[in-house]
Amino acid sequence: MVAMTSPAAGTAADLDRDNVIDVRNLQVEFRTSLGVVRAVNGVSFGVARGKTLGIVGESGCGKSVTAFAIMQLVANPGVITGGEIVLRAREKAPVNLLTYDPNGDDMRSVRGRHVGMIFQEPMTALNPCYTIGNQIAEGILLHRTSDPAKADAMALDILTRVGLPSPSRLMTTYPHQLSGGMRQRAMIALALSCEPDLLLADEPTTALDVTTQAQILDVMRELQDDIGMSIMFVTHNLGVVAQMCDEVAVMYLGRVVEQAPVEELFDSPRHPYTRALMRSIPQLGAARKGRLEVIQGSVPGQFTKVPGCAFHPRCPDMIPGLCDVQSPRLLAANDDALVSCFLHHEPDGSARVSDVPTPGRVSPSSSSAIATPPAS
């Protein structure tokens, strides 16, 4: 057990609530022969008990690596170089997972039991050599019971609950015999078989058709209510975020740039990156046929080090002499939202009063291309 350090400024722990997990200042590096890639560069967030936190961002922003780091499954040459991951599970004293040996029994007792994970591509995550029933029972035997007959019964029960047809036949079915949607359900069953406190869902519906996606999201919602678990939902689909999440953390280049309740984030995104991201997606039924707004430039290469705020080279509201020099911290914007941007905070951490673009609207400097109707 680790003594709790006082929460650093700018974590969701500041928001004073019951979190299942608190990630603080997490750092993950990939030491390749070409140089060091800082995939996760000081990420802090918390997932409230029984709630869903969405982690959004473009590919390469570090959202999946963050999920793998919580499980201590970052693959070589990746190394967790710093930070804290505090888990507050039921029937377990709070613990910083990074004090556990990644290959040790302590960590093994957490994986699957307290933190479950579902992956993007079920075909590569499930073992092709074992039946579905076998793979689910394995986790149950490890964590919940030592009676194989009981474990099989539990496995059958969870397969029924994820809505798979003829679950008893599926117990003896191999992954390749299932369709993509069924495999993803089987993987959800596998992850939930030990009723974890926290489920890490790494793009669980990205590879699926929209109709199958709707079915999978339904299953996840139902089981969340049943089990009362928290979900960390990694995705880049803002529609899925809007439907599934209570809170959202937006990541850019290995950092959380904004965290807010979902309605607030969609109504009044604070960080320029969040605003740009939301406007770049085509929306069904929107006043159509205009050009989509694009984020200028592209994500810098992984070996490039950007001084100051990582988003400043692409930011329409960049403050010269500040954003390209100093790095903003993730600070409270109000009681339940955090933002890391000098448009909202002075470098000393106090709230910025002037020059803040009206929430939900774009400041004049960035709205040249699109006319925004007034808010009322």
Add this chain to the structure above:
Amino acid sequence: MSQSKANATPLLQVRNLKKHFPIKGGLFGRTVGHVKAVDGIDLSVHDGETLGLVGESGCGKSTAGRTMIRLYEPTAGEITFNDPQSGPMRLERAGLADLRRVWTNMQMIFQDPFSSLDPRMSVGRIIGEPLTVHGIATGSELRDRVGELLRRVGLRPEHQSRYPHAFSGGQRQRIGIARALALNPKLVICDEPVSALDVSVQAQVLNLLEDLQDEFNLTFLFIAHDLSVVEHISDRVAVMYVGYVVEVAPTDELFRNPLMPYTEALISAIPPPNPRRRGRPMKLAGEVPSPSNPPTGCYFHPRCAYAADLCKVERPPLREVTPGHFAACHFAEKLSLRGIDGPMPAIDGSTAVPASPQA
């Protein structure tokens, strides 16, 4: 049945197009069955429009696109391309010389920008290859044309000497677009051109395609599974289900007033990017049937909430239900299906959404 506007000949018209892939099995690799990937579709693409082609994976939309351009040999059916210079041409039985001529006016953009570019060819050779093959340009003229094409798609002319690995996914897709435009075609078949790209890059490529369409008066057949992308870019949309076109209509009409239950189900399954609209999506039970062993009657009837006895025995033809709106459903007139209702509020809160109390 004709979908053409009364006075205009469509640029590309297909009738009863079929593409069946044999399933080999048994001792001597006998043909034991067929995957009916495309099973009798009628479509027309008009000059200057963007026709979206949507459906779930495995519905045959990519196969349809590839068969129309004769990358696959059609099993049956007619493909007519109305070449602006040489007049109508029947592609399904055209020889290679004729096809070469048609292909100068008909090009394709592929989904995966990583596998559709030869890693051992420089960008200049990739884009210049169509110009060389058709003997249009050589030497410094070729270099100039390639440089101009690169500039048009937002890359730099000096990029010609680089190789595909030096480019990001979005840049590679731009290279693929430049190659498709090299011969100044009339029709470009875009097969999922943005689905492998990140959202912000996707927006850049969609904008580029729309700009190029205006500039070169291009016609697009836009194949995609993302309905919001298709809704954004298309003038008309065709919906496919298990090798069959089940609905065709102008974009707004299709999304607001669908006439085929499958289209309704597809629309209802899209998660609206608005946390205030959390309806449980209509459940579409079951899975897409296998195109090698489709159900009887209407292929959608086992999953359809409105199916009647007639649907189990008789396959409904694609027919014009209201002017310009085609649907393959026995009960298209009687059902009242839900599309998207009204414009959704913009998600950045720039329309009238109550502002949060703070800030």
